[in-house]
Amino acid sequence: MAAVSTNIKIDADLKAQAQELFADLGMNLSTAVNVFLRQAVRRQGLPFSVDRVDVPNEETRAAIAEVQRMKKDPNKRVYHSFDEILEELDEEEAQEHDKKAV
Numbered sequence: 001m002a003a004v005s006t007n008i009k010i011d012a013d014l015k016a017q018a019q020e021l022f023a024d025l026g027m028n029l030s031t032a033v034n035v036f037l038r039q040a041v042r043r044q045g046l047p048f049s050v051d052r053v054d055v056p057n058e059e060t061r062a063a064i065a066e067v068q069r070m071k072k073d074p075n076k077r078v079y080h081s082f083d084e085i086l087e088e089l090d091e092e093e094a095q096e097h098d099k100k101a102v
Helices: 012-024 029-043 058-072 082-101
Strands: none
Touching: 012 029
């Protein structure tokens, strides 16, 4: 297939950042653009989702609401280290094992 030249206007800083990234990936900007175009044609659409980044999705909103509820809970358990969490989990697991053994 014969290659053709195409001119596009992009921000100079964005171009430099992209060239640096793609060089780390072992390709130049032209190759990266061709990869993008081939994927777009193969998928018959953009090869990634285009979303409003500033709006969290439903799962993220639910997680935020859960954290807010937990922060307000006066009976919440506070841990001072990850080891402390693991110790409590081990204790709970041992208690469950003891209950099943009886």
